[in-house]
Amino acid sequence: MKKIWIGVLLFSVVSNAFGQGESMSTNNATTDSLVAWLKTGNNEFVHGKMNMHAIDSSIRIEIAREQHPKAVILTCSDSRVPPELIFDKGLGDLFVIRVAGNISDDAVIGSIEYAVSHLHTLLVVVMGHKNCGAIGAAVTDLQNRESHINNHIRSLTDRIEEAITAVNMKEDDLTKKALLSNIIFTVSTLRESRPELHEAVMAGHLRIVGAVYDITTGKVEWLP
Numbered sequence: 001m002k003k004i005w006i007g008v009l010l011f012s013v014v015s016n017a018f019g020q021g022e023s024m025s026t027n028n029a030t031t032d033s034l035v036a037w038l039k040t041g042n043n044e045f046v047h048g049k050m051n052m053h054a055i056d057s058s059i060r061i062e063i064a065r066e067q068h069p070k071a072v073i074l075t076c077s078d079s080r081v082p083p084e085l086i087f088d089k090g091l092g093d094l095f096v097i098r099v100a101g102n103i104s105d106d107a108v109i110g111s112i113e114y115a116v117s118h119l120h121t122l123l124v125v126v127m128g129h130k131n132c133g134a135i136g137a138a139v140t141d142l143q144n145r146e147s148h149i150n151n152h153i154r155s156l157t158d159r160i161e162e163a164i165t166a167v168n169m170k171e172d173d174l175t176k177k178a179l180l181s182n183i184i185f186t187v188s189t190l191r192e193s194r195p196e197l198h199e200a201v202m203a204g205h206l207r208i209v210g211a212v213y214d215i216t217t218g219k220v221e222w223l224p
Helices: 008-019 028-046 057-065 106-117 133-143 154-166 174-191 196-202
Strands: 071-075 094-098 123-129 207-213 220-222
Touching: 028 071, 028 123, 028 220, 071 106, 094 106, 106 123, 106 196, 123 174, 133 154, 133 174, 154 174, 174 196, 174 207, 196 207
Parallel strands: 071 094, 071 123, 123 207
Antiparallel strands: 207 220
């Protein structure tokens, strides 16, 4: 799959943000299989060969007793970015957290902690997407300090602008830089969140990865 906007320099940046200090005891076989499971579903979505996930009373009753989602997906609230469709998954398969700009805050981290600690989910995917309104708003604000974002949207754009500043990336296109920096920054923030997530990563019980969704092609590109 063709990589987007990712050269040698970006690979180095992402590797430093994602992988430094990660426990080598991570169950790579298990998390690799989960990523492969998501990739297969996305490929089905892209080619219009999605499975028919029957949702009837028996399935609802079965999962009403307890849930066992295989992966956490932190992504944007954008109506064009529905994880269950993008990855061709059914009821109970994914623990989905959606917030504009796929940023992390205490509520998001607490939700992920619940999935990891109580549901024993092994994989977290932070998925940004092209043509993101929150990213666009943050870029506009950086380019024009008279943009006057003076409502609660500011809590989103401030976080994205913080990511752009925190991640050392040489990229002429500010929108691309904002998109990728925001994903990298969020992944790093989650991996360093103490005590729950950081300890789970270091113990090899959790893997956190980044991805970019193209709303035009339907493809999900995975960051290294």
